[in-house]
Amino acid sequence: MKTVSLREISHCRAGEKIDSVNISVICYRESDYAIIEKQVTVEAVRKVFSPITQGAIMRYEVPNIGALNFVLDGILDGGRTRTCAFEESGKALSTLMYLVNITVPDDYPERSKV
């Protein structure tokens, strides 16, 4: 087994609603869904995002498209019109999700090498 970035198996997009951000995690191959379902837990996500939110983190399963959807509350310092942050939209937080690492078999074809 080897440890790789979530980026090697899935892609992410973030969107914002007032003070919440949603970040999708979508497998390049729907058949890999079981890997993210098991390993990309709320705890794993909280570990990466806890410095910028103590709010609720919800995880929704969307196996029909091989995806998970995370909703992180209280992450935008009150929302895009209120925040003192340089990046006000929260949309760039999709790539923070790639700091979540996962374990895959040694012969797993990483996206960057395909």
Place this chain on the structure above:
Amino acid sequence: MGAATGWSRDRFDPAENLVEFGNIDYICFECMSEVTMSAAQVNRLDNPSEAGYDPYLDKRLRPILRQCIEKKIKIITNQGWLDPSGAARKILEIAKELGIDKIKIVSIDGLSLIDSIQHEDLTFLENGRKASEFKGSIVSAEAYLGAKEIVQALQDGADVVITSRIADSSLYLGPLAFEFDWDFSDSNLIAKGITIGHLMECGAQVCGGYFADPGYKDVLGLSNLGHPICEVSEEKVIITKTDNTGGVVSEDTCKEQLLYEISDPSSYLCPDCIADFTGIKVRKESKDRVEISGFRGRERPPTLKVLVGVREGYITEEMILYAGPGAMNRAKLAEEILRERFKICKLKAQSIRMDYVGINSIHREATPDWLSQEPYEVILRISVRTNDIKEAQKLRYEVEPMAVNGPAGTGKWAPMGNRVRPIVGMFSTLICREAVPIVTQQFTL
């Protein structure tokens, strides 16, 4: 049906491409974000002579209006903002200038609910507080309308439908429900229209826009991205784009857009239904053609969502620039000096934020190991949020003297002008449908 824009300041040229090469019956312009109405309202308070509708209205519609009339392509747009009937009159004026002799424009206005939400003393979902507590500070309040009035407008023969705030996906449901004569009590059909609308509403985002990540997700032709076209029949739904544009429509682009700005994918709340995306199937038919199926939904919620803008003080930012050997240490020294100066000038702020641009300004405190980095150049960015405008102005009074009082090699962020801006904080609340008056008007040549 084509999606000409994904937001208010999107590219202009895709509309012409869709009209000329798209073989479409409808062209839709989604031109709002959450903050659009409150920003327009504040702008109108400051500049009463300016129009309350989208200032890009002329620039978007003039190049295509004549061809749309000739080809019988109906235009559906939410560029009415605060003044849909004013916008309709403007379109009539453009039509006259273009020599169009017959046109019908229908405006749909959900009006401002500032008084209603206070009268009914509705509760804000974000903090549980009552609207009446914010008396005098509320600058905007508007409901997300549904698609029924668009259907009615099309039944009445509208060539152009222009609305105020409306649920983005309902802008697309309207033409579909009209064409197929869908019954609004059939939740699965309405969810079909809403799901299609959701895939279309952000324009290029389903055609390879906001998607490219070199080495992982490569997209060609990004400077000439196609905007989406949906081909809809009772049997089949295809998302595609014109051949002479760049970008890509793939299963992956459709999946990213399906989950964009979504909370619970089994309950996408809209004015017209609750759509459930957990049965959706996404399948490539051929190059740049993706079939979407598995639409289902439940009965619409009893209430409408209202977005509320509230004045909440001021925010401002400044930047100080460093490069070369020791850049990071000099930026940190500048931060220390400024923190001392804020004590000396007794800055009263709700929040003070210092970031190092290029180091930790985007993922903020979640940036890994940022302290160990030694960049060639770095920008110290300072932002403060205050109740009082005079307090916000203090930031500039402290940052500009750093040009001669700060560390060596301090560079200056050139643009002058006012960088203090008022904050309009956003809240949402739910209102019963009966309390939302909808005014529809017709304008004809």
